[in-house]
Amino acid sequence: MKKEARILLSHGGGGKLAHQLIRELIIPNFSNPILNRLDDSAVFNLKGRLAFTCDSFVVKPLFFRGGDIGRLAVFGTVNDLAVMGAKPVYLSVGFIIEEGLEIKILEKIIRSMKRAAEISQVRIACGDLKVVEKNSADQIFINTNGIGVIESEVEITSSNAKGEDKIIINGFIGDHATAVMSARGDYKLKTPIRSDCAPLNEMIQKILKVCKNIHVMRDPTRGGVATTLNEIAISSNVEIEIYEDRLPIREEVKGFCEILGVDPLYMANEGKVIIFAPPKESEKILRVMQRHPLGRNASIIGRVTKKSKHPKVLIRTRIGSLRILDMLSGEQLPRIC
Amino acid sequence: MKYIDEFRNKRIAEKILNEIKKIKIERVNLMEVCGTHTVAIFKSGIRNLFPKNINLISGPGCPVCVTSQSDIDQMISLVRNKNVIIATFGDMVKVPGTTSSLEKEHAKGSNIRIVYSASDALEIAKLKKDKKIIFLAVGFETTSPSVASVIEDAKKEKIDNFSIYCNHKLIPPAMKAILEAKELNLNGFICPGHVSTIIGSRAYEFIARDYRIPCVISGFEPTDILESILMLLRQISQKKAEVQIQYRRAVKPEGNKLAQRILKRVFEIDDADWRGLGIIKKSGYRLNKKYQEFDAKYKFKIKEKKSEEAKGCLCGQVLRGTRNPNQCKLFGKKCTPENPYGPCMVSSEGTCSAWYKYNQ
Incomplete structure (x- = not known):
């Protein structure tokens, strides 16, 4: 994929360009056995009480001292699970991208998410990517969901x-x-x-x-x-x-x-x-x-x-x-x- | 020196409070004429530490709040001009006009930008040559010199797509109007710090001389305000009426001469319409003939139109100091920062907003 290229509407269309983006950018960074199957749902076993949460990230600018939208999207959901006493295990990631975003910006964000997931020891189990017309969104919005296991007997509310x-x-x-x-x-x-x-x-x-x-x-x-x-x-x-x-x-x-x-x-x-x-x-x-x-x-x-x-x-x-x-x-x- | 912690020191505050308590005095009414003082007083909780005989009254010290309903409506109506960008301070956006607000116009698609200074607005004008940029110039003597300087730049650089809706006001005439109205039995003024850096302490001398009311120009930190109150009480107990400067690290008797010269070059003094106080003679600025081309009222041929204030809203009385916000039926019920009826609830420096936030 050319680094100077930009996201086109067809990157979100489910066709060849979408597949190329997933194969060349998403899978190499988020790779794990559950995600790599690329099925319609992630399938896994979890034991115990579960915590489940959801958050969306629309920060402007995308990059700032000490972080970026990708880091926020991973850590934000990890923290929502953690404060319930849960050990975060799996995340889902949804991207809504404005047509015309430079692919190298998307790559930078995805790499940052990869590092953030490694640091916080969670796996990205499933994801989605949609592209909207120019001016219908501001560069990129990210939604993450997270599942965590509450191992101890804690009752935090x-x-x-x-x-x-x-x-x-x-x-x-x-x-x-x-x-x-x-x-x-x-x-x-x-x-x-x-x-x-x-x-x-x-x-x-x-x-x-x-x-x-x-x-x-x-x-x-x-x-x-x-x-x-x-x-x-x-x-x-x-x-x-x-x-x-x-x-x-x-x-x-x-x-x-x-x-x-x-x-x-x-x-x-x-x-x-x-x-x-x-x-x-x-x-x-x-x-x-x-x-x-x-x-x-x-x-x-x-x-x-x-x-x-x-x-x-x-x-x-x-x-x-x-x-x-x-x-x-x-x-x-x-x-x- | 750290400029925050030293002026919030508990031991110093207690020392001043002890001195205040030593002064045997009847009930006194002191008015602060600056929105930043109002917020500082509430935020630090100064009111709760005083003996009950000291009554602090908030005056017309918030520039957004004193803007008349007619001016608010005129400013909102400017969005109807073609190719216009309205540049404004954030507080102005939510102020309700008679039928709309800048916030509502923005939601309908009008081009309204929040800026932090007039020079930001001028920058927009330089970048967007095909648009007409109107800066909503509200503010007291603290803000007007920087606006004047931007107008000089605009003229020098021949930027003809820039203008201001000039609503600058002067503090001393408003203080005089409050005294002339004789609605309050005032015993002293806590005079604004930043306004006074520009106009100097001499600007208040007529109040001490003609009305026998002590004035102290105060800084904005809790110990500044406490010391200013102590200075006022000492004057009152000794039956003196002088203008004193507590905020000596910033204010001089003669003020800022450079700023005063810029003001003179660009503006001329005019009557101005104040919410709550009505038209006060010689209490505002308008651009003089030389700079008329930058006057939005002239450029867009705006006709004066009188608008009515919202029914039941006591902002006018609150600004005159004759009512406290909690005496308004709308306060905290229908009128909240999320759904304000009057500007005193909108502006971060408004008296109603300060009461609501810190003193419910």
Whole structure:
């Protein structure tokens, strides 16, 4: 296949060009016995309780510091499985491509997905590729589904936060949105910040080995930490208090947010997990996190204060006052994942 | 020096608060006349730390909010011109006009671009020679010098497909209008920091002299605002009325002379229509004769048309400081950031939006 070539409508038409694309680009990169059969469905055996999830990726630009749409599409779905306590096993991948996309861009994305799948130890079991007319999509959109196995006896759900729970996060917040927003170039602000885009499954499996008593586990992606905490408060009917001075935020991200008037608490993360656990367990979790490369800057950022019929999240500000920390609302943010 | 953490230091804040509590004083009404102050006050939770006798009132300090309904409707109607691209700050997009909004027009296919400065809009004009670019120029003295400078560039570079819908406003005349209306028993003004970097502290001297109201120009961090309030309380308790600068790292008495010269070259002072306050004499800018060709109102022959504000919306009173957002029947029920009735709920610096987000 010529590297300067572009995707044509017939690449998605199921005919010869489509077959060539699958044979020369998809199979060599995603190769595994289940996918290679190229049947209408992937067929496999799995034992135990399963977790099943779905996510779509429309990030602009396609490439940014620390990641790209392909990495996001793999890690995003891996993380959605991981935070349920599941070990991710298989992914499906659907591409929707705008006619005219350079094939070398598609190849770069596919190679990135291959590496991401290897790092997070999942297999791409099935896939699909469609091409739409020019201006009917923005370059490329990717949809991934994932299946994972929940091996331990854990019962993790957003509605399980309990009074006294401590709230732990594995590191700096706001990095992903900062990296993507500065890569867009709209703001003429350049930052050295890289996206935190990473697979959380390995670290989470280590945590689950030492602590079975995790009440809630969520990855604060779109809407950021503030929105995720509000969702948990509502599902569990609890009041949450977080401490502004304990939030891990890089100086560069603070500066970026100050200039643009946005709040890191509402900015998307792609390699962060928030855990609610009883006080005793929380210290153990913190130690496991801090020993792992993805959790070196882990911190206990707050606690559940009480059960409540009026669930809410409060933030203890740096100067010692207490105010509401609402869900993301009415704000305009570009496509970040 | 880190410019964020030092000014959010808890120990310094507590020290200032103790000083504030030492001042024995009756109930005082202090008004902040800057949307950025409003947000900073709510976000840091300053209000909850004060003794109850200190009442903070938000004034007409958000440029999007003070834009009159007539101007909003005129701006929206500009999309009906052929081959037009509207370039605007993001906050403007959701503001509801009488029958539509820029957001709705965008969904119908109008070409509306969000930009972060007038120079971004000028760049679009240079790239899209076949289109007419109209920049919606809203803002106080902080924004107007950069717009003026872009207009000078456009003239120099002969970019004839660029114009602005000029809606720039001046802060001191609005403060005067609030005092003249005598609706509030104000005891002090927290004056805007960034506006004052341009106009200087001298611009407020008439308020201290003629109305005997103390003024303190404040920075935007929590300890800045606390210190400014302390300075105001000290003046009030000593029965003084002066203009003081707390935000000394940015503001000088004479202001920014270079910016003032650019403003003079490009704009002339005109009456302006404010939401809530009506027409205030000599409270806005329009492009002067030399730069008339860049005035969208002139270029597109826009006729003045008066529009009515949404029924039940108290944005006008909120901007005058006579009502709090939670006294509006629409607040938090029909009117939310997702479905705003008035501009004070739309803009990130609007008083209703700040109350909704941080103070429900």
